[in-house]
Amino acid sequence: MATITRENIGLLTDKLTVTLGKDDYFPAFEQSLKKYAKTVNIPGFRKGMVPSGVVKKMYGQSVFTEEILKTVEKELNGYMSKEQLDIFAQPLPLDSDARALDMNNLSDYAFAFEIGLKPDFTVNTNAINVTRYKINVTDEMVNEEINRLQIRNGKMTDPESVTSDDHVVNVDFKETDASGNVIEGGVTKSNSLLVKYFTEVIRKELQGKKKDDVLNIQLSTAFEPKEREWVISDLGLDKDNAADTEKTFQLTITKVGLIEKAELNEEFFNTVYAGREIKTEEAFRNEVKSEIEKYYAQQSSNQVHDQIYHHLVDHTSMEFPAGFLKRWLQNGGEKPKSAEEAEAEYPNFTNQLKWTLVTTKLVNENNITVDPSEIKEFAKEQIRGYMGGQDFGEAPWMDEYTNRMLQDQKFVENTYFQLQTTKLFQALETQVKAKEEAISAEAFAEKLHNHHH
Incomplete structure (x- = not known):
């Protein structure tokens, strides 16, 4: 009968040795040879009529090796299941003292494996302290959002030249040298920009410009700071690289446009918020403010989740079988x-392992589950998002499209994980100790910007 011995060889690292006797593998070997003889095709013999000696001579050793390895795997998995060993990955074979497998020399064989055991640890979510930021939504923020919505739903016109900061210019970027000469093979890109994105000096220079007019700019001085970062990134450059921000470009205007903002009337209100029966400007402003508040409430909640994440990762003590994991x-x-590549990857690898172990533990403790119906509804929400947020009810094509999405195993797995993680953080949010702090939208945005995660 097969025997398995277990020996500790390091921190959370054990050695399992599987020893097989002749009776553990030989009957299965003989049975496999008989099955093989019935199915193998060998020229000169009818199928199923190949003499056993011929089969054994030609295929016996490979069948012998395969049966022994299958037996070892079966015994190993059975032992780990019985002992309820919670291990990382799969057992790693160690240099074994087993002699070369030989079907003509039946003997006892020993196979050694190294296993890495998962650590025991505790998580106390009630000890986590977080700050929940409450963002003050001002009239100025409401006015800015209404202006954005008016522009978004406005009508594009084609004036002959630039006459205000609200004009749009379609431009071709061509990288130049310091003298303004276009660099062959340099950065080129087309873009559409509001005149107000430029600095005051460039805005004045743009006034009166028409299609095909040209001007030369330097990125570091041509755009307002926020827009500069976006333009630099859009050009494929690094906003944190001083050399990239100092690059110069020739801008050729390919089109001048102006959006006539939508009027604040009932038609506009219902275009923005379909089905909400908004009839007055006051009601519309209240709805806009409510939507902004919902947005920042979600952002604040996300920030709480981020604080919870960092606490769990930074303050959960955990040991790992380092040698096993590196191997x-x-x-x-x-x-x-x-070995050098494994050593370099190890710190990030163990951080990911820690988070996986913590979330698995918390998911089990909080009984977090995701039903197939929730995955299906998530898919429908994505489709509605593609369609501009419209609700198509129980349209037959919606179910057909949803079912097609659910055939994608990767989509289902990613959605399951996303929904599970969302539910977990929502549960943890009710368990931690939170203090509320009022904050401006600008300060909140800066806090998020300075947090590199």
């Missing part, structure tokens, strides 16, 4: 890695 990084993937 697994080297040999456990599709492509072997060097």
Whole structure:
């Protein structure tokens, strides 16, 4: 009868040795040879009529090796299941003292494996302290959003030249040298920009410009700071690289446009918020303010979740079987890695492992589940988002399209994980100790900007 011994060889690292006797593998080997003889095709013999000696001579050793390895795997998995070993990845084979497998020399064989055990740890979510920011929505913010909605739903006209900061210019960017000469092979890009995105000096220079007019700019001085970062990134440059921000470009105007803002009337109100029966400007302003408040409430909630995440990662003590995991990084993937590569990957790898272990524990403790119906509804919400947020009810094509999305296994797995994580953080949000702090939208945005996560 097969025997398995277990020996601790390091921190959370054990050695399992599986020893097989002749009776553990030989009956299965003989049975497999008989099955093989019935199905193998060998020239000169009818199928199923190949003499057993011929089959054994030609295929016996490979069948013998396969049966022994299958037996070892079965015994190993059975032992780990019985002992309820909670391990990382899969057991790693160790240099074994087993002699070369030989079907003509039946003997006892020993196979050794290294396993990495998952650590025991505790998580006390009631000890987590967070700050819940309450963003003050001002009249100025409401006015800015209404102006944005008016522009978004406005009508584009084609004036002959630029006469105000609200004009739009379609431009072609061509990188130049310091003298204004276009660099062959330099950065080129087309874009559409509001005149107000430029600095005051450039805005004045743009006044009266028409289609095909040209001007030269330097990125660092041509745009307001917020827009500059966006333009630099859109050009494929690095906003944090001083050399990139100092680059110069020739701008050729390809079109001048102006959006006539939509009027504040009932038609506009119902275009923006379909089905809400908004009839007055006051009611519309209240709805806009409510939507902004909902947005910032969600952003604030996300920020609480981020604080919870950092507390769980930074303050949950956990040990790992470092030697095993580094060897697994080297040999456990599709492509072997060097010891140096495994060493470099290890810190980030263990951070991911820690988060996986913590969330798995908390998901189980909080009984977080995701039903197939929730995944289906999530898919429908995505479709509605593609269609501009319209509710199509129980339209037959909606179910057909949804079912097609649910055939994508990757989509289902990603959605399951996303919904599970959302539910987990919503549960944890009710368990932690939160103090509320009022904050302006600008200060909140700066706080998010300065937090590199």
